[in-house]
Amino acid sequence: MNNKLGRLTGGLALALYAGLASAGYQINFQPPVTRIASEIYDLHMLMMYVILVIFCVVFGVMFYSIYAHRKSVGHKAAQFHENTTVEIIWTVIPFLILVGMAWPATKTLIAFKDTSNPDITIKATGYQWKWGYDYLKGEGEGVGFLSALSTPQDQIHNQKPKDEHYLLEVDNPLVVPVGKKIRVLTTANDVIHSFWVPAFGIKQDAIPGFVRDTWFRADKEGTYRGQCAELCGKDHGFMPIVVQVVSAEKYTQWVAEQKKKASAAAEDPNKQWTPAELQAKGEKVYAANCAACHQPTGKGMPPAFPALDGSKIATGPKAGHIERVLNGKPGTAMAAFGKQLSDTDIAAVITYERNAWGNKTGDMVQPAEVKAARGK
């Protein structure tokens, strides 16, 4: 019996220990990979120790008092009160502790804000709900792409087991070279987002109509994951940030690949597409950009996200449909996709929407028509 109990507690303790040791019970910041992030880590630890000491002293006094100065143990109440000396002491000592904390904090803060002399400048644009990256200056200048969640919907809806980086994986990660100072300019297309990579110790709000900046210099190669940190609507929880830090050579290689891809993707805007080609491409564009709100079934989630299946716009004149996709609908979550997607993508997705589900307009939109509509 005793033996059994012993084994049981032993097993439980072991399970608890294993549980605590697993990543699931992480109780501190992620391991820092930039100087700023490790300064923040140290600052937090320093404060933690100071706070623990204060905690022990203050509550040591309180619990001793609770133990000793009780009526039930016969303690008689003293009647002292008001003592200016004591008041001054417990005002001045905390103040001095605060000054001690403010000193290292100030140093880190000033380093944190110093975005001067970057090696590479990247603009991160927040969209509802993905990130756009444009390499503005330094090696890789001209590269630009969108980066969206790549976790499949059926994992989110519990129809398939979740993979290792559930919700923290994207189709096109941000790639930067190790050891280089990267300045990130943040802005947004619709509402406020926030660019946050915990391992780098940076978080910078991305504000529509304004450009803000932050910087990092990653000391270690690897893949680092963060998330949008400012509530930005329905899919706020589904717009992660993934940064791959690679060696200088690999980075050069990556830039070359990106440029090659870009020139290959530059399609002839005057090419005439067949309806089948447009619909096939359109279905993919729809899945990546539209399905989150309007749903793969085209039924939407009325009233916030109207159905496209049978909608007036998707079955009405082409011009109105093109206009809505290009310019969005101000005051709603319907974004102006003209800024995000190419003429071909827009033409394809509109063709798809006009011929999918119950919509049977039988017409199609060529990239040239979208291009013409952009000017208006």
Added chain:
Amino acid sequence: MSAVIDTHGHGHTDHDGHEHHPSGLMRWVTTTNHKDIGTMYLWFSFTMLLIGGVLALTIRAELFEPGLQIVNPEFFNQLTTMHGLIMVFGAIMPAFVGFANWQIPLMIGAPDMAFARMNNWSFWLLPVAALLLISSFFVPGGAPAAGWTIYAPLSLQMGPGMDLGIFALHIMGASSIMGSINIITTILNMRAPGMTLMKMPMFVWTWLITAYLLIAVMPVLAGAITMTLTDRHFGTSFFNAAGGGDPVMFQHIFWFFGHPEVYIMILPAFGIISQVIPAFARKPLFGYASMVYATSSIAILSFIVWAHHMFTVGLPTAGLLFFMYATMLIAVPTGVKVFNWLATMWQGSMTFETPMLFAVGFIFVFTMGGFTGLMLAIMPVDVQMQDTYYVVAHFHYVLVAGSLFAIFAGTYFWIPKWTGIMYDETLGKWHFWLSLVFFNVTFFPMHFLGLAGMPRRIPDYASQFTEFNQIASVGAFGFGLTQLLFLYIVLKCSVLRKGEKAPARPWEGADTLEWTHLPSPAPYHSFHEQPEVK
């Protein structure tokens, strides 16, 4: 609480029953009696606490596991937003106004509040506002889903639910301003002869300061949400960059209201604790004058720290330094208050009835919220914690373990005076211990979640956050259910009227006027003749 109803309704003649007022429902609609109005405030806020609590439990149920199980992301955002709005404006603030209504006249020896009819009006605005707010769930597009901070431009994307929310906030703001004018006038003009300002009970002091804060900042909130309203419907561009506006300006205005608002929700709690601790330590408050000065300093500092909520919007270095230093300074007067409570306990002759348990629990757990507040004040550290579960943990430590525990302490402390019946001490202690344990089970793991990198306001999370979320969800359900025990304890005193009869002064160390000059329950009309205070 409804003891007052009963003594009156049953036609007892042992009080000055020479007034004629309606009975039944109309009595409550038309009442101008501070005790009736206080009672209504308290029941209203408890109702809102339960509604807000149900929303919170739905959130915790969804977050029990990764993946979407119970609600979809839009509705999740509506839940977090409405939970915040209902708890802040519906539960915590009205509860303290309820205490003010009941206790301020009793503690300063006044017959009633200064503006009795306005008092009725400021209460009856609240149910109307609450109905507007809650009805937003049923309009197309649902309730506001931009967070309780309703940041522009996200708030500009919402459906008509946002407009209902804005109107509800306007009405609640008007109610708060009227309540504050009433409280200030009552305190400044209707104190018993001999009660100088520096002889007022601490609870009255903290409410005097709070009322000034309310009058200063509620109009600022009204301005912010009115601009949001005109941006939404009348083509203005205050917060719309495309029209030349600035989304960040909304945050500055909102937090200029929002930070003093935080102290509006905690200063009256400090007041309650400052009454309870001396009563159960049987020893005067250690530093009365320094408590008054500390409270005033906190109130004044609250106007110059708002941008610490905005450390990641990209403020200039000098601005960041200023707001960081100013925020750290708040630790000094807050520390003074905690040290004073400890010095009051020291060498006392303490007993630990439920009010004292909640007061000591308050000091212990609220101070932890204070520590994390100090951590968040350090701008570089805050960058990692902003908009994570660390912040969620922090403000629940100060708002639940702070404000709510103080409300519980105050209720147990004064309910004998309100109803004339002692609450059930055993059940009260159970309520305390269960609340304390479940509170920590719920919110302590959230610190770890935040540090490890879990953002707040997300309906679904990466798998490594599962374990702590599960612990938090279990704790939340425990905490929520425990509050039904509180409901039962209060009903037992007020409606069922079971329990021992309370003496005029059930607490040996309590020495303010309501204990020394009035029977329990306090008669419907008290202090027709003001007592002399020496």
